[in-house]
Amino acid sequence: MKLIASFLIVFISFTALAKSEPHNQLPKSKSIITGADQTDQYFEYLKGKRIGVLANPTTIIGKKHLVDSLLSRGINIVKVFGPEHGFRGNASNGTKVSDEKDAATGIQIISLYGKKRKPSADDLANVDLMIFDIQDVGCRFYTYINVLRDVMESCAEYNKELLILDRPNPNGYLVDGPILDMKLKSGIGQFPVPIAHGMTIGEFAQMINGEGWLPEKKVCKLKIVKVLNYKHDMEYILPVNPSPNLNTPQSILLYPSTCLFEGTRLNHGRGTYFAFTILGSPLYKGIYDFAYTPVSIKGMSESPLYMNEECYGLDLRNFDTNELRKKCQLNLSWIIELYNKYPEKDKFFDKSLSKQIGNIDYLIGVSEFKEQLKAGKSEKEIRASWEPGLSEYKKMRKKYLLYK
Known part of the structure; x- marks a missing residue:
């Protein structure tokens, strides 16, 4: 579908970049340069306008927060909007965030993860x-x-342009998983896409417009500052943790596979500083040697599953993530293994006993997955059930790509 009222800013040369916001050290000419770091692309465009910013701690130019950089350049920021975890990133997963005034700048902060989900x-x-x-x-x-879609919806409804400063997707190489059954649409699944969608925010915004995913098929006017020197299969180490429990490069790369354990009776590292990289339960004692004890950690996980209980299971902190890149697939072997070795299989997916936020049907996006595990289906057989939807998505996705 043809994008309407959408256009891109053409990237600039590295020489021009040297005139923008100063860095401690300028990147090499072939380094990845985020949209925000290409300040010559958009600073002039912001002058004289009243600016609203959807931001969190990852919203940076170099090592300085975008909001602080814009204010220092005399840009008129009138409002900041905060997503899950808040503008300053100190709220735990799933915790509602209230409106407030930013202590550092005095700017009004409006939460989009509290009483409202989109700007009014x-x-x-x-x-x-x-x-x-x-x-x-x-x-x-x-x-x-989800927040992207909600902001686009408001911008389309109230005739506001949205400037996206694009950033690399650290899992951009990966396009895998079943397409969400829209009967299972929820807060952790809003779009008919696979678990790993393989797009940047800028690309996903174009898909939202192009596929008519806004109410009444409205279109948001977009301006996108592309990432320079970026391709989807590039390794990208994030300079700032994207959320409290994704606090290592390993956790970010394992996340597409290990987040599925939020839909089980297993602790997946919440209550430790290694969320999404260790998996366990007290019931695996005598089955696995690796052990750890979840505790309450403020701002990360105050009431983790099996708090103060010793858990036994898998330690994936040293798993070679290049294996994931070689296969370009989610790893289902961990959930298959842990299900098969769980002493109380009838309770493996029992969410009534769990304090975790997920449900396996809603996380993986289809209702048959847990039945496939119970029936002893192989990974190959499970993957076969994702077709032809996954292949059709990959074909559709190509229309919206900004990078190879």
Whole structure:
């Protein structure tokens, strides 16, 4: 479908970049340069406008927060909007965030993860241009693409342009998983895409417009500052943790596969500083040697599953993530193995006993997955059930790519 009212800013040369916001050290000419770091692309465009910014701690130019950089350049920021975990990133997963005034700048902060999910007419009444600059990790159940859609919806409804400062997808090489059955649409699954969608925020915004995913098929006017020197299969180490529990490069790369354990009776590292890289339960004692004890950690996981209980299971902190890149697939072997070795299989997916936020049907996006595990289906057989939807998505996705 042809994109309407969408256009891109053409990237500039590295020489021109040297005139922008100063860095401690300028990147090499072939280094990845985020949209935000290409300040010559958009600073002039912001002057004289009243700016709203959707931001969190990943919203940076060099090592300085975008909001602080814009204010220091005299840009008129009238409002900041915060997603899940809040503008300053200190709220735990799933915790509602309230409106407040930013202590550092005095700017009004409006939460889009509390009483409201999208900017209202009043919120945008004194805003001429919205900026979206948040680091995503490329998964359907990571809520920032939901916020993207909600902000686009408001911008389309109230005739505001949205400037996206694009960032690399650290899991951009990966396009895998079943397509969400829209009967299972929820807060952790809003779009008919696979678990790992393989797109940047800028690309996903074009897909939202092009596939008519806004109400009444409205179209948001987009301006996108592309990432320079970026391709989807490049390794990208995030300079700032995208959320409290994704706090290592390993956790980010394992996340598309290990987040599925939020839909089980297993602890997946919440209550430790290694979330999504260790998996366990007290019931695996005598089956696995590796052990750890989840505890309450403020701002990360205050009440983790099996708090203060010793868990036994898998330690994936040293797993070679190049294996994931070689296969370009989610790893289902871990959930198959842990299900098969779980002493109380009838309770493996019992969410009534769990304090975790997920449900396996909603996380993986289809209702047959747990039945496939119970029936002893192989990974190959499970993957076969994802077709032809996955292949059709890959074909559709190509229309919206900004990078190879």
